[in-house]
Amino acid sequence: MPSTSVVVIGAGQAGLAVSRVLTDLAVEHVVLERGAVADRWRTRGWDSLTLLTPRWMSRLPHWRWAGPDPHGYMTRTQVIDYLVGYSASFPAPVVEQAEVLDVRATDDGRFAVTSTAGRWTASDVVVATGHCAVPRVPRASTGLAPSIHQTSPDQYRNPGSLPDGGVLVVGASASGAQIADELREAGREVVLAVGRHTRLPRRYRGHDVLAWLSALGVLDRSRDTLRDPTAPPDEPSLQLVGRVARRDVDLASLQRRGVTLTGRLLAANGTHLRLAGDLAAHTRAADATMARLLRRIDALADRVGATPSDDPVRRADTAHAPTELDLGRSGVGSVVWATGYRRSHPWLHLPVLDPRGDIVHRSGHAAVPGLHVVGTPWQTRRSSVTLDGVRHDAVAVARRIAARQGIPARDTADLAIVDS
Numbered sequence: 001m002p003s004t005s006v007v008v009i010g011a012g013q014a015g016l017a018v019s020r021v022l023t024d025l026a027v028e029h030v031v032l033e034r035g036a037v038a039d040r041w042r043t044r045g046w047d048s049l050t051l052l053t054p055r056w057m058s059r060l061p062h063w064r065w066a067g068p069d070p071h072g073y074m075t076r077t078q079v080i081d082y083l084v085g086y087s088a089s090f091p092a093p094v095v096e097q098a099e100v101l102d103v104r105a106t107d108d109g110r111f112a113v114t115s116t117a118g119r120w121t122a123s124d125v126v127v128a129t130g131h132c133a134v135p136r137v138p139r140a141s142t143g144l145a146p147s148i149h150q151t152s153p154d155q156y157r158n159p160g161s162l163p164d165g166g167v168l169v170v171g172a173s174a175s176g177a178q179i180a181d182e183l184r185e186a187g188r189e190v191v192l193a194v195g196r197h198t199r200l201p202r203r204y205r206g207h208d209v210l211a212w213l214s215a216l217g218v219l220d221r222s223r224d225t226l227r228d229p230t231a232p233p234d235e236p237s238l239q240l241v242g243r244v245a246r247r248d249v250d251l252a253s254l255q256r257r258g259v260t261l262t263g264r265l266l267a268a269n270g271t272h273l274r275l276a277g278d279l280a281a282h283t284r285a286a287d288a289t290m291a292r293l294l295r296r297i298d299a300l301a302d303r304v305g306a307t308p309s310d311d312p313v314r315r316a317d318t319a320h321a322p323t324e325l326d327l328g329r330s331g332v333g334s335v336v337w338a339t340g341y342r343r344s345h346p347w348l349h350l351p352v353l354d355p356r357g358d359i360v361h362r363s364g365h366a367a368v369p370g371l372h373v374v375g376t377p378w379q380t381r382r383s384s385v386t387l388d389g390v391r392h393d394a395v396a397v398a399r400r401i402a403a404r405q406g407i408p409a410r411d412t413a414d415l416a417i418v419d420s
Helices: 013-024 039-043 076-088 139-143 174-185 209-216 251-256 279-304 390-404
Strands: 003-009 029-032 100-105 111-115 118-127 149-151 166-170 190-193 260-262 265-269 272-275 324-326 332-337 371-373
Touching: 003 013, 003 111, 013 029, 013 076, 013 390, 039 076, 118 390, 139 265, 166 174, 174 190, 174 251, 209 279, 251 260, 371 390
Parallel strands: 003 029, 003 118, 118 371, 149 332, 166 190, 166 332, 190 260
Antiparallel strands: 100 111, 111 118, 265 272, 272 324
């Protein structure tokens, strides 16, 4: 069984960022990837999927977007090319087609990692498999009639991939809102079941709204500032779409284009659905949060002399949302479960998982010495899970590994920014 200092599991942005810093620190390691580099972007998600962050917000250690239109948004093909280019920019020791089957502790305090491409022992293991492992489908799905086609954003490709007829999209965060918009544009009748959500305009006062949030430091907000930093954060993604030329995909915009809005799905019996009467409350809460953020942006925008606001904030009419729905009578033949993801580590045979299947850690370091994670939501800050924010955690974890192994740590503060 070959031996190495570190095994990194996953060759997406998190794993590659860790590998780049470990390479800079001269720490021996190997990166195991179940498919090819950027496998998730190759194999999952719909055809029109894009990043929600502008291209300039794609900074990794020693790597950034160098092409045209930095304020546009990467398509899935561009993200794949971006990460493949990153892995080729340094001697990344990636082993592709190496699906991890088993990780466990050895008697001498190391780890044994078994994959389809071989077995390794290592003193440290970094789990960088991403936060979107398995679609989280509610129990109500089991009550639907067999005639109703069910899918998730992982399997959905485009409107033509669904049977004819109307579509119920359950979940109104970024994925659900974008899919509902695409289906409606294709002429489908669409019902969107809405729970807790967060909305912001794509552009505000002349700039991308994420540029404002970055300037305000919102994206760098520390996990330690949360009410309970030890609890697993569960924040809905913003109702945004990564295309400047496209309209917003907030509830008001979707409703104007003919999407029917309802409250949360509570239960299903055949084709009959019972829906919560809380849509108005959820939209009021989202509107209040947005108003607070926009006031902060306004204060900064006024100081820098930005374009005056044209008040792009419109509100959906949610006072009369239905609480029952018959899919048959409504012509709905498909359901898309855009209800988030759960993590899954069936190969991780170490006492570090909570009841939800998440690895319990503190700033990326688990209770078992030598086990680390990178790329989890709110790992150290709000942006930890993004292509841009993961660089901070990659640097911190790699430096911790180097210190554990007695390797003198170079000053790697610059790596968290962009270039050396």
